[in-house]
Amino acid sequence: MTTTSAKLLKLALPLIKNHGFTRETLSLSALSLPTPLANPLPDASVTALFGPGDDACRTLVHAWLDDARRRMKEEAIEKMGMGDVLKARLKSNEPVLEHLPEAFALLASSPLLPLPLLPVDPAPIIRHAAQVSNQACWIAHSDSSWYTRRATISAIYLAAELHQLTSPKTAPEFLDSLLENAEHAGKALDETALFASYVWKSWRGIVRSSGVLV
Incomplete structure (x- = not known):
């Protein structure tokens, strides 16, 4: 660049x-x-x-995600817990929340995909959650147990982010419930499996008209 x-x-x-x-x-x-x-x-x-085309928009999405992780690191304070770190990252979404469904649809779509047989590629979304998880684990290093649970943290964050898109005010409490309860953590893994379906439905109502999916 x-x-x-x-x-x-x-x-x-x-x-x-x-x-x-x-x-x-x-x-x-x-x-x-x-x-x-x-x-x-x-x-x-x-x-x-x-x-x-949409490649330029994807470049902007990636730049915004990189900046959000950078700010999550810069704004962290000493001995910040995992819940506080992830809630700080969710807070970064708030100014652009109405645009995030389109952003995620852009990430999950690609001209290289054999449309319409494979309309969604979840890999970029999973990668985004993993990057947030890695950064959060590094910040919340006071609890070393999180390092061995990065996949779970990724799933929990992605579930909370999905929840935030439809219920912004309750997202922090939802995140806390996932972190605090092992059963809820398992539920998070199940809920993230629904993400591709959510994006597909969002395209129909929100993103199709923008040209992301034709």
Whole structure:
């Protein structure tokens, strides 16, 4: 990634709240440069810097996820527990919560997939949860038992994030219940299996019209 594209990606992040994970957001980022351009980036420049079509949007999603993990690390305090760490990460979702279904659909779709036989690729979503889990385990290092349970933490976080999309106010309590109760932790593993189905339904009602799935 060039210095220019990295700089524009950083400037695009605050714009996601109002414009979503879109090529428009990347285009408008040029207006936030220290010496701003007179006009937003033309579409050809967005393609040249970030990729064609939805690839540019996926680049923005990945940049936002990377930034959220970075902030989770930077804002952590000494002896922060696992629950507090994961709730801090969930809080990062709040400003862009309405756009997250589309973001996850972008991650789970790919022009390389043999549509319509394989409309969902869960691997990027699972990778996202694993990265959050690894970062959280590193931050909450005071409890070494979490290191051997990273897969469970990934599943718990993903279940809580899914819950957050439909019930934001109760997501922290839902997360606590999963962490505190072994039976609930097992339930989290079951609930994450429903994620692909959720994304598919979200595409029908929210994302199909945006062109993510045609």
